[in-house]
Amino acid sequence: MVFAAPNDAVARAEEVLGTDPPPLHASVAHQVIGIWQRDWGDMRIALRHLRRARDLAARAESAEREADVLGTLGVALVHAGRTRQGLAAFERGVGRGSGHTRARVLYRRAYAWWVLGHHREALEDVRKAIPVLRQADDVIWTARALTLRATVHLALGAVERADADFTAAEALWDTTGQEHDKADAVESRGLAAFRSGDVPVALRLLDEAEERYAKLGTPTFMLNIRRCEVLMAAGLAPEALAEADAAIGVLDGIGGQSTRKAELLLGAARAARLSGDPHTAIARADLAVRLFAAQRRGWWETHARLVLIEARVAAGRGSGRLVADAAAVADRLAAxxxxxxxxxxxxxGRIALGLGWTADAERHLAVAARSRHGGPPLARVTGWAAQALSARAAGSGRGVLEACRRGLDVLDDHRMTLGASELRARATEQGAELAALAQQASLARGGPRRLLEWSERWRATVLSAPPTRPPADPALLSGMTAYREIAARAEEARRDGRPVPALEREQRRLEREVRSRTLHIRGADPGGGDRFEPERLLRRLGDDVRLLELAVVDGRVHVLLCARGRVRRWAAGLLVDAEREAEYIQAGLRRLAHPGAEGRLPVVEAAGARLEELLFGPAVGQLGSGPVVVVPPGRLHRVPWALLPSLRERVLNVSPSASSWLRARETAPPPGGRHVLVRGPGLATGGAEVPELVDRYGTAVVLEHADARVPRVLEELDGAALAHIAAHGAFRADSPLFSSLRMADGPLIVHDFERLDRSPYRIILSSCDTARFASVGADELLGLVTALLPLGTAGVVASSAPVNDAAVVPLMLALHKGLSAGLSLAEALRDARAALPGDAVHQATGWAFTAFGAA
Incomplete structure (x- = not known):
């Protein structure tokens, strides 16, 4: 019963022990309690019960019973870090048992070999056990043995063999009532999906396994370990670190398995390194190395040493000793x-290159490059990165670009299997090095056009194709409705000054549920998205429009000016200086949103002039007098572009990439020309522009008061020609896809917009912070605006800073006046700024708004 109904089994065992049972029965009862404590409780208590079970079996003079208990005890000793004692227990158990019992002990020893990282020994033992278990028609133990063999195959990279064993085991589990083993099978299938490169399915199966374990009331630390691995591959390293550290805390609190603690420490070390925290990574990895060494787990210890070296390099500790250490780790892992x-x-190879040891570097990189032609996507990317670095060391710019192209093609295909925008965006981090190498090679040996191509190759890729529309999942839809209701209640309580901790906890729980289900969505087949063609861009720009793409190479901004059939390049300032100046300007705009800060206006204007010099350099003199499109890197998304002196009186569009500007430019407006005006609750001005806009657009759909509810708003927005939304905006830096606009029934979030078949052709967001983004991945932005652009929206007007609500009203009215006269969003926004009063509040309000896209 212990793996079918664990808690019931323990209760029954305790009942047996309360009846003064004979030694044989008491041995079974103590073994059950020992298994429960071993897997879900205190290892010291587990060992005490299992040793008692062994002694009682000996008193009962049952060799088969003693062999069975010795198998269970061996597993517990190994998990407690007492490897030598554990292996001795197995040796005795194999010798004491016969036939069917001996096969069960061999299975347990195979499991212990797997825990220790002795995979060949594990396969040998499990292969001996399976025929005997099958012959005895022992369905449960045969299924366990097949699951274990599949897991060992996965550790060795043999995914197809693992799939065959998992399929056979699953068919057997369907005939049993072993609920815990069934949950373990689901968890193992999640691991198999991950090893084959299917991250969404892996996340879904691991979440399903967690639900099953929760119903049984049993914690499982192996699940935490596996989910950390999948989260890291999905670009969610901070979440993996939090999960690993939380599980370590629980494990320490119950005195749990030492082996699992070491594995969790290894996961935490990897996650910390990927999160940019090398010092935490070093501390976790060093402790993991020591634990694995004490447990005699060489396979695991070697993996932990790899992470330790990576973390030391990330902390700036490159040295010849580390080259030798990394090479030794590579040899051991290969063995x-x-x-x-x-x-x-x-x-x-990387460390050797950094030291100038070219011959050593090329030798190590050649070995690593062998993985580029086979295996899961991320393994192939490792191979292509090695090939690119090897080509650079050899002075072959063409070889660098070819390797980078091939590696990014692999990641493109992988990225398109991910349905969630967040996962697509975060997956680009895995191609950041390849993209940077290609840009460096292009700058050194290619012309400006080639640098433009490579700047576009890995920029804003999440916008290259529409996200996969969330399925009509009743659980997802009901979760989003529940989230909205709780968020609305929490907001109402805050306004009334009532306590909200319980509501906030429930809101966070529902957020996790919605996000989790969204991450399960699978993408389309590989090959989605368009390839960027400079010639097509230059044709579209014509003679008047100038597009400035800001590429960052080795920390310096390079301006690629595209106009009149040519691409030219100028070097500008350092990116870090520009970021610092942009944040200073943002602080100034926040002050200027309130009356009484007029003295800050000259300071902010002077900062705008400094920022322009850092971003445009000599290119500022080449802008001509026509419209300008600025394509900034993701890290400059907070720049209020209209504040820069050369752009203040221009028709100005901003786009995350030249490719997305092209798509917006070529997007046709929907038939019918339907206009939608939405007014949310709680605005300081009450959304005062909306009633006047009703008069301007006499046939517009107006949603306000009780009509401004999320389902109705989404219904009307779908396929509209123009939408104006006056509603409080809230940006969520911690979870950008929960950034929202407040409606009558709660927040309208980015996940809601992704359910639209086609978002409005033009959309105006008249509230604060609606153009704020989270910069993730290599060069991606997540937020309200970037959710709209790939769904059919050709133009968005939104603010990147807090604004004065009263000053927004005249700006919006002037903007719509221009639209009614047939102007584009950018043209109408320029004219609207010029029509505002000349005081500091109105000027700052005008600068805060930007026209994104091309409509």
Missing amino acids: FGAPAAPEASLLA
Whole structure:
């Protein structure tokens, strides 16, 4: 019963022990309690019960019973870090048992070998056990053995063999009532999906396994370990670190398995390194190395040493000793047959390159590059990165660009299997090095046009194709409705000054549920998205429009000016200086949103002139007098572009990439020309522009008061020609896809917009912070505006800073006046700024708004 109904089994065992049972029965009862404590409780208590079970079996003079208990005890000793004692218990158990019992002990020893990282020994034992278990018609233990063999195959990178064993085991589990084993099978299938490169399915299966374990009331630390691995591959390293650290805390609190603690520490070290925290990574990895060494787990210890070296390099500690250490780790991993061996060779090559040891670097990189032609996507990317670095060391610019192209093609295909915009965006981080290498090679040997191509190759890729529309999942839809209701109640309580901790906890829980289900969405088949063609861009720009793409190479901004059939390049300032100046300006605009800060206006204007010099450099003299399109990197999304002196009186569009500007430019407006005006609750001005706009657009759909509810708003927005939304905006830096606009029934979030078949052709967001983004991945932005652009919206007007609500009203009325006269959003916004009063509040309000896209 212990793996079918664990808590019931323990209760029954305690009942048996309360009846003064004979030694044989008491041995079984103590073994059950020992298993429960071993897997979900205190290892010291587990060992006490299992040793008692062994002694009682000996008193009962049952060799088979004693062999069975010795198998269970061996697993517990290994998990407690007492490897030598555990293996001795197995040896005795195999010798004491026969037939069917001996096969069960061999299965348990195979499991222990897997925990220790001795995969060949594990396969040998489990292969001996399976025929005997099948012959005895022992369905449960046969299924366990097949699941274990599949898991060992996965550790060795043999995904197809693992799939065959998982399929066979699953068919057997369907005939049993072993609920915990069934949950473990679901968890294992999640691991198999991950190893084959299917991150959404892996996340879904691991979440399903967690639900099953929760119903049984049993914690499972192996699930935490596996989910950390998947989260890191999905670009969610901070979440993986939080999960690992939380699980370590729980494990320490109950005195749980030492082996699992070491594995969790290894996961935490990897996650910390990927999160940009090398010092935490070093501390976690160093402790993991020591624990694995004490547990005699060489396979695991070697993996932990790899992470430790990576973290030391990230902390700036590159040295010849680390080259030797990384090479030794690569050799050991290769001897183990571990799929991570190419990563270690790549690391050794990188360190050697940094030291100028070209011959050593090329030798290690050549080994790592072998992985580029086979295996999961991320393993192939490792190989192509090694090939690109090897080509650079050899002075072959063409070889660098070819390797980068091939590697990014692999990541493109992988990225398109991800349905969630967040996962697509975060996945680009895995191609950041390849994109940077290609840009460096283009700058050194290619012309401006080639640098433009590579600047576009890995910029704003999440906008290259529409996100996969969320399925009509009743659980997802009901979760979003519940989230909206709780968020509305929490907001109402805050306004009334009532306590909200319980509501906030429930809101966070529902957020996790909605986000989790969204991450499960699978993408389309590989090959989505358009390839960027400079010639097509130059044709579209014509003679008047100038597009400035700001590419960042080695920390410096390079201006690529596209106009009149040519691409020219100028070097500008350092990106870090521009970011600092942009934040200073943002602080000034926040002050200017309130009356009484007029003295800050000259200071902010002077900062705008300094920022322009950093961003445009000599190119500022080449802008001509026509419209300008600025394509900034993601890290400059907070720049209020209209504040820059050369852009203040221009028709100005901003776009995350030249490709997205092209698509917006070529997007046709929908038939019918339907206008939608939405007014949310709680605005200081009450959305005063909306009633006047009703008069301007006599046939517009007007949604306000009780009509401004999310389902109705989404229904009317779908396919509209123009939408104006006056509603409080809230940007969520911690979870950008929960950035929202407040409606009558709660927040309208980015996830809601992604359910639209086609978002409005033009949309105006007249509230604060609606153009704020989270910069993630290599060069991606997540937020309200970037959710709209790939869904059919050709133009958005939104603010990147807090604004004065009263000053927004005349700006919006003037903007719509221009639209009614047939102007584009950018043209109408320029004229609207010019029509505002000349005081500081109105000027700052005008600068805060930007026209995104091309409509």
